[in-house]
Structure formats: structure tokens, C-alpha cells
Amino acid sequence: MLAGHCLYCPLEKPMPESTRREVLISIAARGVAAQAFGATDYGLKAFAADQFRLLEQLVDMIVPDSDTPGARKGGVAAMIEKDAAADSGLKRQVQGALSRQSSDGFADTSPPARTALLTDYMIAGDERRHHFQLIKDLTVDGYFATEIGLLQEFGYQGNTYLAESPAANTRSTLDGLRRR
Amino acid sequence: MAYEDVDVVIIGSGAAGGMAAWNLTRKGVKALMLEAGQKFERNQFWSHVKPWEARERRQRGESPPDWAGTPLRESPYETLPGKRFWLARVWGVGGKTNIWGRVSLRYSDLNFQEPAKDGWEIPWPITYKEIAPYYANVEKKIGVCGGGDDTPWLPGSSNHLPPPNLRCGEMLLRKAATRAKYPVVRIRRAVLTQAHNGRKPCHYCGACGRGCDIGAFFNSFDYLLKDSLETRRLELVENAIAEEILVNDEGLASGVRYFDRLTGDERTVPARRVIVAASAVDSTRLLLNSKSRQYPNGIGNGSDVIGRYLVEQFRLQVQAFAPELIGGPASNDDGISGGHIYIPRFEPTDEKRGYLRGFGIPISGVGCASNASFAKSLGGFGLSYKQAVKELYPALVKLIPYGEVLPYRHNRISVEGMPNDRFGYPLLRIEYAIGENERKMVSRMYDATEEILHQMKAEPLPYKHGEIDMPGTAIHEHGTCRMGEDPKRSALNRFNQMHEVKNVFVMDGSSFPTATEKNPTLTILALAWRASDYLAELMKRGEV
Numbered sequence: 001m002l003a004g005h006c007l008y009c010p011l012e013k014p015m016p017e018s019t020r021r022e023v024l025i026s027i028a029a030r031g032v033a034a035q036a037f038g039a040t041d042y043g044l045k046a047f048a049a050d051q052f053r054l055l056e057q058l059v060d061m062i063v064p065d066s067d068t069p070g071a072r073k074g075g076v077a078a079m080i081e082k083d084a085a086a087d088s089g090l091k092r093q094v095q096g097a098l099s100r101q102s103s104d105g106f107a108d109t110s111p112p113a114r115t116a117l118l119t120d121y122m123i124a125g126d127e128r129r130h131h132f133q134l135i136k137d138l139t140v141d142g143y144f145a146t147e148i149g150l151l152q153e154f155g156y157q158g159n160t161y162l163a164e165s166p167a168a169n170t171r172s173t174l175d176g177l178r179r180r
Numbered sequence: 181m182a183y184e185d186v187d188v189v190i191i192g193s194g195a196a197g198g199m200a201a202w203n204l205t206r207k208g209v210k211a212l213m214l215e216a217g218q219k220f221e222r223n224q225f226w227s228h229v230k231p232w233e234a235r236e237r238r239q240r241g242e243s244p245p246d247w248a249g250t251p252l253r254e255s256p257y258e259t260l261p262g263k264r265f266w267l268a269r270v271w272g273v274g275g276k277t278n279i280w281g282r283v284s285l286r287y288s289d290l291n292f293q294e295p296a297k298d299g300w301e302i303p304w305p306i307t308y309k310e311i312a313p314y315y316a317n318v319e320k321k322i323g324v325c326g327g328g329d330d331t332p333w334l335p336g337s338s339n340h341l342p343p344p345n346l347r348c349g350e351m352l353l354r355k356a357a358t359r360a361k362y363p364v365v366r367i368r369r370a371v372l373t374q375a376h377n378g379r380k381p382c383h384y385c386g387a388c389g390r391g392c393d394i395g396a397f398f399n400s401f402d403y404l405l406k407d408s409l410e411t412r413r414l415e416l417v418e419n420a421i422a423e424e425i426l427v428n429d430e431g432l433a434s435g436v437r438y439f440d441r442l443t444g445d446e447r448t449v450p451a452r453r454v455i456v457a458a459s460a461v462d463s464t465r466l467l468l469n470s471k472s473r474q475y476p477n478g479i480g481n482g483s484d485v486i487g488r489y490l491v492e493q494f495r496l497q498v499q500a501f502a503p504e505l506i507g508g509p510a511s512n513d514d515g516i517s518g519g520h521i522y523i524p525r526f527e528p529t530d531e532k533r534g535y536l537r538g539f540g541i542p543i544s545g546v547g548c549a550s551n552a553s554f555a556k557s558l559g560g561f562g563l564s565y566k567q568a569v570k571e572l573y574p575a576l577v578k579l580i581p582y583g584e585v586l587p588y589r590h591n592r593i594s595v596e597g598m599p600n601d602r603f604g605y606p607l608l609r610i611e612y613a614i615g616e617n618e619r620k621m622v623s624r625m626y627d628a629t630e631e632i633l634h635q636m637k638a639e640p641l642p643y644k645h646g647e648i649d650m651p652g653t654a655i656h657e658h659g660t661c662r663m664g665e666d667p668k669r670s671a672l673n674r675f676n677q678m679h680e681v682k683n684v685f686v687m688d689g690s691s692f693p694t695a696t697e698k699n700p701t702l703t704i705l706a707l708a709w710r711a712s713d714y715l716a717e718l719m720k721r722g723e724v
Binding site: 061062063064066070079115118122133136137140141144145146147149150153154155156157158159160161162163164165166167168169 | 228235348386509512515520549565567
């Protein structure tokens with residue numbers, strides 16, 4: 001999204017398309033055990049299988065599972081793949097980011113080493129930081145547009161029919177917080 | 181309707197065109213309206229499509245209305261290197277009123293009188309007293325919610341519908357801003373918070389930017405054109421791209437040449453009077469492309485002001501988190517979409533501060549949204565990051581000061597040297613940049629924002645002091661066909677009538693000599709009502 005994007009922008013970036021994976025994961029999130037689907041299960045169009053596996057690792061590290069499923073189970077890597085297949089500019093950028101991390105041997109290191117590498121990327125003064133931020137931005141946009149991210153993680157209640165705009169209940173919010 | 185019977189040709193169906201059509205047809209005038217796009221059907225709006233459903237729908241090949249796509253395909257624009265300008269246009273019945281921000285603020289006499297006082301460029305030829313009755317008429321007609329508050333820079337109104345309740349973040353923000361001695365008022369928005377003139381009230385789904393599925397905020401079709409069409413004195417021609425106003429030997433407008441967007445057919449409609457209301461930028465292109473022996477520089481442009489003095493507010497954004505709300509539960513913060521409070525301009529021009537004019541501070545993005553864009557600017561990743569995002573989600577507030585840009589002769593829309601569109605008419609170029617005056621104002625805008633957030637003890641997301649949004653993002657273009665008393669320095673008189681071509685009126689935002697710091701649509705509607713009253717009067721007297 002542009003830094004100066006208008007609130008009522010008629011040029012909203014089109015939402016990326018849904019995938020079989022997302023639908024399956026969405027079902028999984030409703031109580032069916034989540035399955036790990038191999039890259040070939042839904043036919044990759046933008047990335048090679050090893051690139052996709054790396055992407056899955058990255059989104060999983062950025063927003064991992066907690067008491068709610070994280071970005072990998074939310075199908076975010078598949079969303080990014082689908083979007084990249086429809087947008088050559090995005091595909092080039094993501095591939096650039098992935099190939100850098102791939103050349104650092106990211107996928108083959110131990111989990112603690114991966115965390116250390118990702119931390120390095122995050123604070124690096126060069127393009128590695130750029131690459132990390134790109135994947136992070138895509139993960140945030142993707143994950144918090146899913147039912148898992150918005151409903152389960154946040155408890156989002158919006159975009160519904162109300163008789164009136166709810167009154168601010170700052171007092172009860174504050175009291176609730178104090179009791180915690 | 182036979183072409184010979186048409187009294188007035190109106191170009192554009194947005195706020196200005198819709199108002200002119202409604203006001204004239206109810207007085208018995210027969211009008212033909214040319215609209216470059218087509219009608220957006222309400223049942224196609226994605227007002228109640230959740231983000232995850234939108235993804236699924238797109239996969240099935242469905243899509244919401246393509247609000248801004250048509251003008252970009254038909255009429256792309258050029259900017260100069262290093263001077264990007266983000267131009268948003270909507271071609272379609274109702275224009276931008278289908279998805280506008282709905283903020284409806286009266287300009288004050290301080291706004292109208294300021295250019296005359298500080299001497300920068302030309303003064304407005306009208307006063308608040310002259311336009312106030314029209315503001316009242318418009319508010320009653322369209323329905324504007326708001327408070328009973330009144331400040332020197334923001335005149336009050338007794339016509340407001342009840343304001344929406346405040347969100348938690350807004351209660352805290354209002355307290356902090358008041359403590360920092362900034363005025364805070366209820367936002368005034370053209371949203372029906374109760375049934376009004378037979379229309380259903382808002383149901384607070386927060387999706388106004390996707391079009392309202394019940395028409396609970398003002399849009400030109402539902403509120404103006406529908407009634408005009410029912411009089412059978414309005415004929416609306418969709419997909420009609422107006423490219424040239426033709427003139428006769430006396431130098432008066434005699435017709436409009438347009439092209440059918442779907443078939444490519446060229447058509448000419450004879451015109452006794454023309455109202456140009458295609459939004460500031462497209463109206464200006466049309467005028468500049470209407471060249472003739474009498475008007476080699478574009479119709480009515482002997483003064484060479486048309487296209488120049490483009491003004492559009494500049495703005496910045498600072499996001500922060502209300503500490504009291506961090507870690508709280510999510511709530512439904514949709515409201516009427518956009519902020520429910522507003523910090524109106526609070527300072528007069530004071531040259532000691534080194535800049536002219538001023539700014540107001542709209543509030544937005546308060547509380548729980550349907551995304552978490554803010555999380556991109558938060559450091560970190562992993563479990564602690566996920567937890568932090570969740571805790572901060574209900575606590576977000578956003579301040580977006582809008583500053584007035586002075587009219588500069590070199591900030592302009594032009595067509596010279598541009599390639600042609602598919603119908604053979606030059607496309608447009610936008611040259612626009614803020615100046616020293618605005619750069620000084622930016623600093624004050626950041627200071628005020630920081631002062632309020634400091635009072636709130638709110639932690640802002642990282643931002644760069646001095647940085648502004650890309651020009652154009654306020655979507656408030658003005659000034660390129662300005663009104664004024666002096667025909668050498670303005671193109672229109674005080675009633676939006678061309679000085680040089682008496683049967684052409686330009687009624688959209690291009691007619692404003694200044695942008696002020698405020699959102700313009702209420703004033704566009706008021707001026708169009710006033711100008712069309714004047715035109716009807718002239719017609720009655722046989723003077724035009």
C-alpha cells in the first residue's frame with residue numbers, strides 16, 4: 001500500500017485470490033486437524049518448490065502458531081504464490097528476496113540459526129532488510145485478511161448491521177484491563 | 181428528448197453536475213447530461229463482503245465495481261520526473277460521490293477573506309454571508325450529521341443530524357487534544373444517522389469506501405439525479421466522453437462534441453448553454469482542448485489562468501497507540517467510517533511563524549479495523565510480535581493533518597505536447613509541487629500532532645518528521661478555472677459563469693480560488709446550487 005494511500009481510495013489494491021489450500025486450512029481452523037500440504041498439491045505457478053518451502057518457513061516464523069494458527073496454516077504462502085503468479089513485478093521481488101535467503105542456506109539450518117539469520121536481516125542496513133520487510137508486509141496483509149487472522153486472532157466484529165453506532169465504553173474497557 | 185429542446189447541456193454527473201441538474205429541472209429547465217462512465221449498480225457493491233470472502237469471490241472471477249479504472253484506461257495522465265501526483269478519478273454516474281469521504285465542513289469567512297488579507301493571489305469574490313443560506317439548503321437536502329459546535333474557523337449549523345457515538349480511542353484523543361488546548365468538534369459527515377427525507381439510516385457497517393448498499397450517505401444519483409430523471413426533463417447519456425465545446429461566430433458555446441465510449445462513435449449535441457462539471461482535472465482538460473479561432477488558448481482562457489494555480493491540500497499521517505486501550509478486547513469500531521471527531525483549524529495566518537494559511541487535523545483509523553496494516557511498521561517477528569500486534573490492535577489512532585497549499589502559477593494542468601487519446605484529443609499533464617510556505621507549515625503540523633500524542637502518552641509508530649504523503653492523495657483538486665472579480669486574473673465570475681463566454685458555467689472544484697484546509701464537496705454543492713439559481717434567473721430574463 002502506498003504511504004499516502006487515501007482512506008477512501010478507489011484504487012484499493014485488489015485482494016489476492018483464494019486458493020484450495022486456504023479453503024482447506026480454513027476448514028482445518030474450524031476444528032479439523034490442519035494438514036501439511038506439499039507444494040505440488042496445488043500446482044505452483046510462480047515459484048519453484050524449494051522457493052515455496054522457504055516462503056512457508058518465513059511466513060511461519062513471522063506469524064507462528066500460538067493459541068491460534070499462524071500464517072503458514074492460514075495459507076498465506078499460497079496466497080502470496082497466487083498473487084505473484086498474477087503479478088510479474090511482485091513475483092520478481094519475492095523471488096529476489098527468497099533467492100537471497102536461499103543462498104544464505106536459510107532453509108537448511110537449525111531453527112535457532114534461522115531465528116538468528118532472520119534477526120540479522122531485520123536489522124541489516126542493506127537490501128536484506130528490504131527483502132525481510134517485503135515478506136513481512138505480504139504476511140501481515142495476507143494473514144490479517146483471513147478468518148483465522150481477523151476473527152480468531154483479533155476477535156474482529158466489524159462490517160455488520162447495527163441499529164446504532166456503539167458508544168465508546170472506555171470506562172468498562174479500562175476496568176476490564178485493570179482486573180486482568 | 182429532442183436535441184433542439186435541450187436548454188442546458190451538463191457535462192459530468194457528480195456533486196456539481198447532479199446539483200445543477202436537480203435544481204434546474206425542478207424549475208422546468210430541460211437538461212441533457214453527458215457522463216463519461218456508466219451507472220454503478222448498488223447490488224454489485226461489495227459493502228458486506230468480508231476480506232476473506234473477497235479473495236474467494238475474486239477466485240470465482242467476480243469483482244466489485246471498478247471505480248477508478250475507466251479514466252486511467254481512457255485518459256491516462258503524465259507527471260514530471262520527481263513530481264509525482266496521484267490522481268483519483270471516478271467515471272460513472274455520480275462520479276466520486278459514490279465512494280467519497282463524506283466530510284462536510286463549511287468554509288468560514290476567515291477562509292473566504294484570507295487571500296484578500298494576506299494578498300497571495302486573488303481573493304474569493306464571495307463572502308460567507310452569501311453562501312451560508314446555500315450551505316443550509318444543502319445540509320437539509322443531503323443530510324449531514326455533526327455536533328452543535330461552532331469555532332471561528334468552522335461555522336456551526338443547526339441542521340445537523342445526531343453525531344455518531346465516539347469510539348474509545350476518540351474519547352481519549354479528545355481529552356488529550358483539549359488538554360493541549362486544541363479545539364475538538366464532532367465530525368460533520370453526509371451520513372444519515374437517522375432516517376432523513378424518506379431515506380434509510382446508516383447501519384454502521386463501516387464499508388462506505390466500497391459504496392453504500394442502501395444509499396445512506398449522499399451520492400449524486402440517489403439524492404439528486406433520480407428526482408431529476410423523474411421530472412422527465414433530464415436525459416442522462418452514459419458512456420459519453422465529452423472532448424470539445426464548440427463555439428459559434430459570436431464566440432458563444434454552440435454545442436458539445438462527445439464520443440461513445442463503447443462504440444467509439446462521434447456525436448455532437450447542440451447546446452444553448454453548457455455547464456462544465458466533470459471534476460476539476462477533467463473539466464480543465466476539456467476547456468483547454470476546446471480550441472477555436474476565437475479561443476486559441478482554450479475556451480474562455482484569454483487570461484491564461486485555466487489550467488494554472490492547481491491547488492490540493494497536502495497531508496501527513498502519524499499513527500499511535502492509546503496506552504489505556506493496549507491489550508483490551510476488540511470492539512466494533514466501524515461507526516460511520518472515518519473519524520468521529522475533528523480538530524478544526526485553530527490559528528490565523530501569522531507571518532511571524534513564517535508561513536501563510538493553516539491546517540486542520542482529521543482523525544481516522546481509530547480502533548479495530550478490518551486489517552492490520554500498522555503491524556508492518558512494528559519491529560520484530562515471531563510469537564512476541566504476534567502477541568504485540570494483537571494487543572495494539574484495539575488501541576490504534578491516526579492523525580492526518582491537512583494543510584492548505586498556496587496557489588502557484590507553475591502548478592498546473594496542461595495539454596501542450598501531449599499524445600492524443602483514442603479520439604484524437606490531447607491527454608493531460610500535471611505539474612505540481614509544494615513550496616517553501618508549505619514546507620514551513622509541515623513542521624508546525626508535526627509539532628501539533630506530537631503535542632497531542634504527548635498529552636495522550638501515546639507511543640507513535642515510526643515516522644519521519646517533515647515527510648508528507650504523495651501530492652494528490654487528498655483527492656481535492658481545485659483552482660484551475662478559478663472565479664474572481666478581475667477577468668484578467670480569473671476565468672469565472674462570482675456565479676461560476678465564464679467572463680468571456682457567457683453561456684458556459686464551470687461549477688466544480690476547479691472554480692475555487694483557494695483550496696482552504698477543508699474538504700470541498702459541501703462547498704461545491706452550495707456553489708452549484710447558487711450558480712444554477714443564477715443561471716435559471718438569467719434564462720428567465722432571456723439574458724443567456
